[in-house]
Amino acid sequence: MTATTDEILRRVLSDVLGLKAGQADAFRSDTGLFGHLPELDSMAVAGLLTELEDRFAIVIDEDEVDGDLFETYGSLLAFVEAKREAA
Numbered sequence: 001m002t003a004t005t006d007e008i009l010r011r012v013l014s015d016v017l018g019l020k021a022g023q024a025d026a027f028r029s030d031t032g033l034f035g036h037l038p039e040l041d042s043m044a045v046a047g048l049l050t051e052l053e054d055r056f057a058i059v060i061d062e063d064e065v066d067g068d069l070f071e072t073y074g075s076l077l078a079f080v081e082a083k084r085e086a087a
Contacts, residue, residue, distance in 0.1 A: 005056070005081050008056065009052075009076065010025060011024070016044065016051050017037065017039035017044055018039060027073040028073065029073060033071065033072060033076060034070035045065075056080060056083065058080070
């Protein structure tokens with residue numbers, strides 16, 4: 001069975017940020033990310049973007065990355081889904 005974008009994104013966040021087991025599973029669309037998760041700092045953003053590109057076979061341009069992108073889990077998920085559809 002093919003994993004959904006949501007499932008893969010939760011795994012990417014867990015792997016890259018080293019979240020506790022099951023922590024990403026509890027994320028809702030309004031769960032805050034940047035500024036809310038201590039693990040997601042400016043240094044982690046670069047690694048997260050690289051991993052998203054690798055796992056989803058997408059290209060993320062610098063001008064697409066802003067504070068709104070990582071504001072909530074829902075905003076990040078919507079962005080990745082849109083990138084996958086456009087790819």
